[in-house]
Each structure stands twice: as structure tokens, then as C-alpha cells.
Amino acid sequence: xxxxxxxxxxxxxxxxxxxxxxxxxxxxxxxxxxxxxxxxxxxxxxxxxxxxxxxxxxxxxxxxxxxxxxxxxxxxxxxxxxxxxxxxxxxxxxxxxxxxxxxxxxxxxxxxxxxxxxxxxxxxxxxxxxxxxxxxxxxxxxxxxxxxxxxxxxxxxxxxxxxxxxxxxxxxxxxxxxxxxxxxxxxxxxxxxxxxxxxxxxxxxxxxxxxxxxxxxxxxxxxxxxxxxxxxxxxxxxxxxxxxxxxxxxxxxxxxxxxxxxxxxxxxxxxxxxxxxxxxxxxxxxxxxxxxxxxxxxxxxxxxx
Ligand SMILES: Cc1cc2nc3c(=O)[nH]c(=O)nc-3n(C[C@H](O)[C@H](O)[C@H](O)COP(=O)(O)OP(=O)(O)OC[C@H]3O[C@@H](n4cnc5c(N)ncnc54)[C@H](O)[C@@H]3O)c2cc1C
Ligand SMILES: *[C@@H]1O[C@H](CO)[C@@H](O)[C@H](O)[C@H]1NC(C)=O
Ligand SMILES: *[C@@H]1O[C@H](CO)[C@@H](O)[C@H](O)[C@H]1NC(C)=O
Ligand SMILES: *[C@@H]1O[C@H](CO)[C@@H](O)[C@H](O)[C@H]1NC(C)=O
Ligand SMILES: *[C@@H]1O[C@H](CO)[C@@H](O)[C@H](O)[C@H]1NC(C)=O
Numbered sequence: 361x362x363x364x365x366x367x368x369x370x371x372x373x374x375x376x377x378x379x380x381x382x383x384x385x386x387x388x389x390x391x392x393x394x395x396x397x398x399x400x401x402x403x404x405x406x407x408x409x410x411x412x413x414x415x416x417x418x419x420x421x422x423x424x425x426x427x428x429x430x431x432x433x434x435x436x437x438x439x440x441x442x443x444x445x446x447x448x449x450x451x452x453x454x455x456x457x458x459x460x461x462x463x464x465x466x467x468x469x470x471x472x473x474x475x476x477x478x479x480x481x482x483x484x485x486x487x488x489x490x491x492x493x494x495x496x497x498x499x500x501x502x503x504x505x506x507x508x509x510x511x512x513x514x515x516x517x518x519x520x521x522x523x524x525x526x527x528x529x530x531x532x533x534x535x536x537x538x539x540x541x542x543x544x545x546x547x548x549x550x551x552x553x554x555x556x557x558x559x560x561x562x563x564x565x566x567x568x569x570x571x572x573x574x575x576x577x578x579x580x581x582x583x584x585x586x587x588x589x590x591x592x593x594x595x596x597x598x599x600x601x602x603x604x605x606x607x608x609x610x611x612x613x614x615x616x617x618x619x620x621x622x623x624x625x626x627x628x629x630x631x632x633x634x635x636x637x638x639x640x641x642x643x644x645x646x647x648x649x650x651x652x653x654x655x656x657x658x659x660x661x662x663x664x665x
Contacts, residue, residue: 391428392474393449401441404432405474415458415475423466427473428453432480436558436590439476443588444562446474457588459501459531462524467583468531476588478528488591491516495553495596500530500589507594517599519545530589536581540643548594549580556591564590600647604656 397405406412407429416426433439439457446452454473461468469475478501482488488499489510496518498507505525511517521539522532533555537548545551554568557579565587567576578586619627630639646660 391472392453393451396429396445396449399441399445401431401433401438404434404438404480406430406432411477412475415461415477416469418461418463418466418468420464420466422464423469425466425469425471427456427470427475429474431474431476433476433478434481434484436481436556436564436588439558439588439590440562440564442474442476442562443558443560447561457500457530457534457584459528460503460526462527462531463535478530478588481590491596493596495593497591497593498529499591500528500533500556502529503527504529504532511596512599515599516596518548518594519551519597520548522548529592529594530584533580533589533592534583540645551595552580552592553595554593555579555589557587557589559587568593601649602647604646604648604653604660 396402411430412426412428415430417424431438431442433442443455446455454470455476456468456470456473457476457478458468459478481499481501482503487502487506487510489502489507490497491511491514493516496507496511496516503526504522507529508517508521508525520537520541522537523539533549533552539548542548554566554571555576557565557567557575559565559575565572565575567573567579569576575586579589627639630637644660644664646656646663648656
């Protein structure tokens with residue numbers, strides 16, 4: 361199973377190369393072209409085992425595949441230089457952006473090629489997050505939790521969230537971004553106004569609904585196959601001041617396990633009573649700004665009924 365998926369992953373990556381060159385040439389024996397290490401970005405390319413081992417797997421730990429090297433870009437132009445080099449070389453190699461590595465089937469790996477460690481761009485002096493009245497510009501390497509912290513300082517927040525926030529803007533927008541608010545506003549990818557993308561030919565393109573819209577809609581949900589997202593402009597709204605939840609979820613400082621022991625026993629009981637039934641869990645949260653707790657409690661109780 362894992363092997364089949366791995367092969368399809370390789371085909372996915374091969375097509376990334378094909379899309380831009382129109383032909384696919386084999387990798388040279390024994391690794392990357394040597395003159396790669398003569399480029400201006402050479403000091404940001406690491407080939408030591410520590411670096412390549414870390415970029416060889418992901419959250420799923422199902423697929424393992426080592427890259428030949430890892431690029432630690434300081435700026436988007438470093439990523440552009442790498443891809444331009446690969447594309448102009450007689451033997452283009454796989455290049456894959458790697459955010460927080462929270463995909464589960466090896467999507468961020470680059471077997472025999474170069475993994476771009478996106479988080480390196482966030483280690484500069486200035487945090488790449490700019491908040492405006494209606495939107496935030498965030499680097500593709502930024503974590504959503506940091507985007508939220510920055511916007512909350514202005515009383516603002518993105519419209520849609522994922523349940524889990526320690527993933528990158530680019531990694532998430534390469535999927536979809538499903539969370540509690542998606543039923544109303546759509547997934548996160550439908551709340552993006554503009555992207556900066558380094559394309560498969562190493563061009564840096566700003567795209568949106570109006571400008572280069574084919575690239576814009578391909579990159580959103582594109583699993584890194586159509587380019588590397590280096591900046592996203594994300595729509596904002598006024599952040600609700602408070603939220604009320606029915607606390608059946610256990611909320612410790614580490615918030616694991618997700619369910620309390622009582623809940624788990626209840627779920628086990630239900631599963632035992634009817635082993636073929638599906639159990640649906642409804643998560644509910646109520647936003648409010650200026651009212652008292654007892655009123656909110658009453659209202660929530662009504663909703664939950
Ligand atoms: C514990 C956990 C909870 C999760 N919760 C949710 C949830 O509530 N809702 C939801 O929708 N999803 C959820 N996910 C799935 C998650 O959104 C995806 O796995 C997402 O891709 C993770 O982002 P990442 O930064 O780790 O990306 P990575 O795993 O590093 O990369 C994922 C894919 O995106 C590509 N990529 C990475 N960065 C970029 C970039 N800058 N530009 C272009 N492509 C890029 C990679 O090449 C790869 O194909 C969850 C995953 C985990 C492990
Ligand atoms: C690799 O990691 C080990 C253990 O963490 C460390 O001792 C070693 O110095 C690292 N090597 C390099 C080249 O970073
Ligand atoms: C934030 O604004 C600064 C100053 O205008 C700019 O140089 C930088 O590129 C912006 N960053 C992002 C991620 O938009
Ligand atoms: C949460 O909702 C359930 C179902 O309505 C109810 O039985 C439970 O008492 C509620 N818990 C709290 C803490 O409000
Ligand atoms: C709480 O708010 C509700 C609705 O705004 C109001 O009717 C009620 O009197 C308030 N109760 C208290 C104790 O302030």
C-alpha cells in the first residue's frame with residue numbers, strides 16, 4: 361500500500377517537472393548536479409545527514425524518502441534561484457516545499473531532489489506578517505497561530521480556521537483548510553485575495569482572481585505542484601470578543617487527550633450497543649461580544665437541544 365502511494369507521489373513530482381519543461385530527464389547518478397553548489401544560494405543548501413534526515417518523513421511516518429539536499433531560503437528569491445537552476449539544468453530534479461511537515465503521506469518530500477525548508481524564511485529579523493484593515497499579508501512559511509496573534513492585536517481575525525493552528529499558511533492553502541466556520545464562509549482557500557507564487561519555471565508571480573487567475577486557482581489546493589506560495593493575502597473580519605463552548609472536550613494545558621474519560625466511556629458504550637453505527641460528534645461554539653454569561657449559557661443550551 362505504502363509503496364503504491366509512494367510511486368504515485370513520484371509520478372506527481374515528475375509531472376511537476378514535466379509541466380514546465382515538457383520533458384523529463386533522469387537524475388544523474390550519485391545526486392545533484394555539482395554546479396548547484398557554485399550558485400549564490402550555495403551557503404543556504406545543506407547536505408548533512410541531520411538536515412536530509414529531518415526532511416525525509418512527515419507527520420504520518422508512513423512514507424520515507426530522503427532528499428539529496430535541503431534549501432534554507434532567507435527570501436523568496438532564493439527559492440526562485442533553486443527552481444530556475446533545476447529547470448535550466450540538463451537533469452531537472454524534484455523540488456518540494458516543506459512547511460510544518462504535517463501532511464501524512466509524504467506530500468512534502470523530494471526523493472533524490474531538494475526539499476525547501478519554508479520555516480527558514482520566518483527566522484529573519486522581521487516577522488513576515490503585515491496586518492491591514494481588511495486583510496493580512498502573511499509569508500507562506502508563517503504558522504496560522506502567529507497570524508492569529510498578529511491580527512488579534514488589531515481586533516481582527518481571519519474568517520475561517522482549522523482546528524489545529526501550528527501549520528503553515530502555504531502548507532494549509534495547498535490543501536483546503538476546513539474548520540468550524542467553513543460551513544458559513546467556505547474553506548480557507550476561498551478567503552484568499554492574492555498570492556505570491558514562485559512558479560515551476562522559477563518566476564515570481566503575484567496572482568489573484570483577476571491577475572493570472574489560472575495560477576491562483578491552481579496553487580490554492582495544489583499540494584505544491586504548481587508553485588511555492590511565498591505570501592498570501594487573507595481576508596479579515598472583526599474578531600469576536602468572546603466565545604462559549606459546551607465543554608465536553610477536555611481542555612488541559614496540553615489539551616490531549618481530546619475527549620474526557622467520561623466522553624470516551626460514553627462513546628465506547630454507544631459503539632458497543634451498535635457496532636455498525638457511525639457516531640457523529642458535533643462541535644459547537646457561539647461567538648458573542650456584549651452580553652452576560654448566564655444569557656449566553658441559556659442560549660447555548662437552546663441551540664444544543
Ligand atoms: C494534527 C493535525 C491536525 C490537522 N487539522 C486540520 C484541520 O483542522 N483542518 C484542515 O483543513 N486540515 C488539518 N490538517 C491537515 C493539514 O492542513 C495539512 O496536513 C497541511 O498541509 C499541513 O501544513 P504543513 O505546513 O504541515 O504542510 P506540509 O506537510 O509541510 O506540506 C503539505 C503540502 O503542501 C505543500 N506545501 C508546503 N508549503 C507550501 C508552500 N508554501 N507553497 C506551496 N505548497 C506548499 C507541500 O509540498 C505538501 O505537498 C491537520 C493535520 C494534522 C497533522
Ligand atoms: C547532528 O545531530 C547530532 C545530534 O543532535 C549533533 O551532535 C551533531 O553535531 C549534528 N551535526 C551537524 C552537522 O549538525
Ligand atoms: C510587509 O511590509 C514590508 C514594508 O512594506 C514589506 O517590505 C514586506 O515585504 C511585507 N511583508 C509581507 C509578507 O507582505
Ligand atoms: C454539554 O451538552 C450536553 C448535551 O446537551 C449536556 O448533557 C452537558 O451537560 C453540557 N455540558 C456543559 C458543561 O454544559
Ligand atoms: C443578561 O442579558 C440579557 C439579554 O441581554 C438580559 O435580558 C438580562 O437581564 C441580563 N442579566 C443580567 C443579570 O444582567
